[in-house]
Amino acid sequence: MRLAALSVALTLVACLKESSDDRPTKAAVSAAAASASGLPVIAPAATQADDGQWTMPQKDYANSRYSSLAEITPENAKNLKIAFTFSTGILRGHEAPPLVVNNTMYVVTPFPNYLYALDLTKEGAPTKWRYDPKPSASAQGVACCDVVNRGAVYSDGKIIYNTLDGHTVAVDAKDGHEVWNTKVAEINLGESITMAPLVAKGKVFVGNSGGEFGVRGFLAALDEGSGKIAWRAYNTGPDSEVLIGPQFKPYYSQDKGKDLGVKTWPGDAWRTGGASVWGWLAYDPELDLVYYGTGNPGPWNPDQRPGDNKWASGIFARRPSDGQAVWYYQWSYHDMFDYDGINEQVLLDMQVGGQTRKVLVRAERNGYVYVLDRATGEVLSATPFGFVNSSKGVDLKTGRLIYSMDKEPKLGQVTRNICPSSPGMKDWQPTAYSPRTGLLYIPHQNLCMDHEAVEANYIAGTPYVGMIAKFYAGPGGNRGVFQAWDVVNRKEVWSIPEKFPVWSGTLVTAGDVAFYGTMDGWFKAVTAKTGAPLWKFKTGSGIIGQ
Template identity: 50%
Template sequence: MKRLLAAKRAFVLSTVLAAGGITSASANEDLQKLMDDPNQWVSQTGDYANQRYSKLDQINKDNVGDLQVAWTFSTGVLRGHEGSPLVIGDVMYVHTPFPNIVYALDLNNDGKVLWKYEPKQAADVVPVMCCDTVYRGVAYGDGKIFLHQADTKLVALDAKTGEEVWSVVNGDPSKGETNTATVMPVKDKVIVGISGGEFGVRGSVTAYNMSDGSLAWRGYSMGPDSDTLIDPEKTTHLGKPVGKDSGTNTWEGDQWKIGGGTTWGWYSYDPELDLIYYGTGNPSTWNPAQRPGDNRWSMTIFARNPDTGMAKWVYQMTPHDEWDYDGINEMILTDQEFNGEQRKLLTHFDRNGLGYTLDRDTGELLVAEKYDPAVNWTTGVDMDPNSDTYGRPAVVAKYSTEQNGEDVNSTGICPAALGSKDQQPAAYSPKTETFYVPTNHVCMDYEPFRVSYTAGQPYVGATLSMYPAPDSHGGMGNFIAWDNINGKIKWSIPEQFSVWSGALATAGDVVFYGTLEGYLKAVDANTGEELYKFKTPSGIIGNVMTYTHGGKQYVAILSGVGGWAGIGLAAGLTNPNEGLGAVGGYAALSDYTALGGTMTVFALPN
């Protein structure tokens, strides 16, 4: 039976890999079939809905305590390891942070390296990367592995051989444009974002044709309607047309040209509505007094058509952001009952500390509640559709970083700039109808200063210090279970450091996540009870995934401390204000872990 299953999966993979000339419709259909097979892990997010849920239940809450290390693989690279491996058929694809090496490993032969692709990138891209040289992983589609390098070169590799099929350059590192995010193959296109908000770049999302890498469309986060691909009469914000030049008329002069709003997060897709969803980042500069206005469309959820890029709706969560609360975190798509009606929902845990639930078809705002009780910069969001401030958060004056036009040190702001959650993705279980969210429990002092723009130079304009939220458990993180319908925490697990790992929920009623000290943990999906933990060789900022091989279920995690929280360790920084304030906040992390890039694979004993 095991040989038959392996043979069947190998046939499916070989059929897909050989189909280089198939139509875009069938290519996308094949990718969807692979995503629907729980034995494989074909997308960084598990599926287009970003649920990070597996139907596998061989490992369950009754036996997960028996997990053992099955095998390991060293990536040969230090710095922060985000993202996860992919498993397609009998091949595992593993990536690294800069220099963005890709390995193809043969699961039938003790993980033997089938091929290795090592890009030749100029080292001068490293100083332009904001918060470590992380990379959130390769993607798969149409028989190709897609690698978006730190220097913004997008490469399509033959999944069988590792040979380059095509490549295209998406940005210009000399201006501060870099990449840390994965890409999303949709239909006959590859959807790509850009990093570099701290260097005053203008964010965009770009679609390249999957067959040859040619440009299909590009939608900017701000600028004229022709640049943002916004129809002033048809594109809506909270149910109303956005109007002409919405991407420029809340900026002073032409500041929108260096306005930030970068797109380094996760992407999701609804095949029925034929819409892609993503969020945009902070406006540039971090000094809010230098950019009066709402700064649209930074800090915004976009719903776009994948064929044309045209925006159907937008929702700006944090107008005139004063705290670097990037809106790039994942959009999780679910079909649930809301107020007695079945709705197509989108749930988003923003850096600003608010958990949002929206109707993903119309953009209607349904829920906006704090998912960390420490959040204090706002008293909440105006939920009255008839109000002039509908959908806007009410800012608490003492926690504003723009005090009467003066640059002052605002203290005790919660959350810190790295948010109540950064890019580390949450998971959703349709069995429990619960979201499992890795969070930061961190506050900050924030002092803006005047800064001038120079292409390729930091354009931040603020000094930060970070520390655990006061009057709490003394730690810097929680792992929570969230009810997105009522906007409430079901249960919460305190952690010493921020939970910087992506979660995984399974049909075995187990939820997995990692900690910055390096523990892989498994908890009961219903109660949060800890069922298992194992300390891996380095701190975990990667995302847990699962697959089967030979009829046996495995769980895998990349460990390798780094990212914004671990930038002090990753880059050897010691000044508490370095790393945009994170070095001092996470100074104790060096007492618990050290650098190292390792993939650890777990399984139940035979």
Template identity: 45%
Template sequence: MQRSSIAAALLGTVLLSAPALANDEVQKLSDDPNNWAQQNGDYALTRYSKLDQINTSNVKDLKVAWTFSTGVLRGHEGSPLVVGSTLYLHAPFPNTVFALNLDDEQKIIWKYEPKQDPSVIAIMCCDTVNRGVAYADGKIFLYQADTALVALDAKTGKEVWKVVNGDTKRGETATSAPVVAKDKVIVGISGAEFGVQGYITAYNIKDGKRAWRGYSVGPDDQILFDPEKTTSLGKPVGKDSSIKTWTGDQWKIGGGTTWGWYSFDPKLNLIYYGTGNPSTWNPAQRAGPDGKAIDQKWSLSIIARDVDTGVAAWSYQLTPFDEWDYDGINESILVDDVDIKGSKHNVLVHFDRNGFAYTLDRKTGIPLVAEKYDPAVNWSTGVDLDPKSATYGRPKVVAKYSTFLNGADVNTKGVVPAALGTKDQQPAAYSPLTKLFYVPTNHVAMDYEPFKVSYTPGQPYVGATLSMFPPEGDSHLGNFIAWDHATGKIVWSNNEPFSVWSGALTTAGGLAFYGTLEGYIKAVDQKDGKELFRFKTPSGIIGNVFTYAHKGKQFVGVYSGIGGWAGIGLAAGLDKPTDGLGAVGGYSGLKQFTALGGSLTVFSLP
């Protein structure tokens, strides 16, 4: 799409669309706290529930209400959905979906079993996870590992339509959950470790017809950036903002995949998401012709796009010329009327893999706060937020922890965070009660050894060997923290033996819930982090805690099923310390606490 075409698309949006609204049905269902109608609770991804029957005074009395086995022994990420009296749950590959009747002792209403080629497992980077289904228009949307997006009749489980979003022969796979915004269902793509060119795609929910596709890297007509209207740090990006920061045609295998979460502001009509690492992990192979670092835009960025056209409103790059695999795919959580240094802003809050928590003005993408949310982060001293500076918006890299020096790759020790970041995709939660965020984090260091790698379609294109371990002087690998996004400060922090790979949940009962890799679901007081409840589930938890109410009773549930990047050793039977992109050695101790599983555990008061 050339500049004139992009401008026409923007004009068409103004002329043809009514005031921007979310999908009315999904919005209505999400506003009702009895439901859990979206993977992260609402379009803003706050993961906050207005339910308060379970609260700080009685949470200690929680008991198991019911359980359900998915029949799959790999990593269980995401959560079920609850719409009315039906609970929809999914599984990792082969991505089975169940509909359960909450009115009839969780009886199975229907079961959908996709037929997928098992060879896709070999090209799934970090376990065979799936982060959940979406609901809208009487349909359940499943995004399969093989990149098929399937619309199922929510009442019967029958296929309504099916489209293929990617090419597994090139290493493209699907792990993310779809999101429905207005009349479109939006999905990303996985596979940066195979040298794919990342993108996000919108399909019409009615018939599955592609509405638009926006790439992360490449020429303007592919990334849907308007040189004059798309901005970064408040200024127009200009022509060829991406390809001029790549050497030759490297952008064609440049990564920037989009396998995280997507938030939506219906008033601005913008969808927000992050992009992944540039390919390969070896920075020297991506250097400029003069051997110097170049940004490789728009990998490792937050991008805001118009939902109707896909045209980008703004983009902000978090880690230019990535040297550590600090994907920017983590969720962007939307909060209104935040007072920052005496000025009110509607903001986007993003806890990045690179160890910095960003508070951005979500209309302009301008950073307002950027601070470390783990004090152990050492690869950078901070982010330059001086608009007059030549390095405005960029992190200040500590040379000692760089993996690139004088045009060559270098082996580097003790980098914090490790490649899996201070937080990976496990989503944080916000509470309007305290105006704080509750963040599951990784507290992990790494040794990073880049090496030269050649590109072959469908084959790994990583180019680095990693070892992971606790930061110097520590023995724990995780923290669960409360974060003040207006000041950029940790309010309280609870240590955990292993990374907290579970998505958090906050409720009007004053509670914050999360799960641990050993298999505990925990509830803590939002105010001070005091632990009020814990229960050991059948397997390690990498799923996201959710809540709903049925017949006047509140329930809290979570998947257990060890796996994901942190648990890949157990999930895939790996034992070499550097396997699993370095995670196996760092998390070898997990086998002393948990084993494979695949189940949903739901709790309620007696």
């Protein structure tokens, strides 16, 4: 569950001293400089040049959440002060980051999904306009985990985002009038949309939520100009509906074969098998591949769905033009613990075995930091980034997660001390990567659980779970961690234990400052290299946003 909180948009300014000649001021690190240092670089083709803007939640196609602005440093971060605050008036969990385009900030709220435009040229950032998409109130009944929204994207003069009742809308960025509005999901089936869209090559990519309601997950592509649906790829079912054809060349043998989206399920269980798309997407323009994760299979009770349950709890690489699948990898086959595979993948170019490889790096819910070849789907490494006992590792020859069978859920029986718990070691809350430090900054949980499998019955539009779970703090007693991870040497560099799960996103800058928030309301700045505290500000609610 996510904390229902009043969200305020915070803009911060540093009271700066005169810049010294040797301190970086704008694009503080180039790909060439980072490469020369031996550190992995953010995939060059997937980055943005103008760092005065923030046009998508993840900053760039690579999911870096790295700002090359360098004015805020460890030396002056203590001088940060509030420039303005803005209350949306909605007392629910705010997860969407604001966008900044030219001199306007755009803020999307949880249900009822208002879009605000704030004028950054004027004192106090007054509201320029508000757009109301008027979503159906009944959508609130099929939101499993608060009525959240994870953000909008700016493209070609439009702000594009999703509404809880399954629509995607495009709004004119200048005056707030609706350009188009397309129904993508069906709330009567338990579908909603909470994810942030991705725009690439003239298409808007959108997926559904509802894995706890027996939906059938999909990724859809809409024409950016008209909003018309160009294609839809399901994540369960026959190859023709999953858009698996001659281009599909998965790396591992268990992912090869015809109609595995049907054959790895009992009977027609694939029709209610979940695998929804409510997390983060990435795009590599050079390889021309869109990457996205698929959610948990339904129901949670694994006894009701023997088999690998393709294509749930995994990652697809697809062509944006027609949706054809190119490769797939399954993080958690026959997912027994609700380890949705929807987390963000950070696209990097890095040295592996003496060669520069195009990789994606991902801190996964099952407790491992994975490094995959993003052209082929080969697992190059998988390393625990916290305490894991639900599995024993990942077999790099087969790519298979090695489950600890003594932790397997059993019908009518409580299995105790399973780590990580069902929200995973890390859930949707996104990481950030700095090419200056070579570190991935991971906000995550330290939770274990007891759970019991129970029989689940499918009724359209109602919960379809089949599990009773109790969560508690993992080893050490803290429920959360903010961690810096060396992606090359596959090890923790530093970490900060927190009393509660760290459910905020994070940001790292060229000034070597990392930002994150806590569920007891602290917005914090720390030194990116060492984790030393620099500054904190007490907000009016727990922080679960980006």
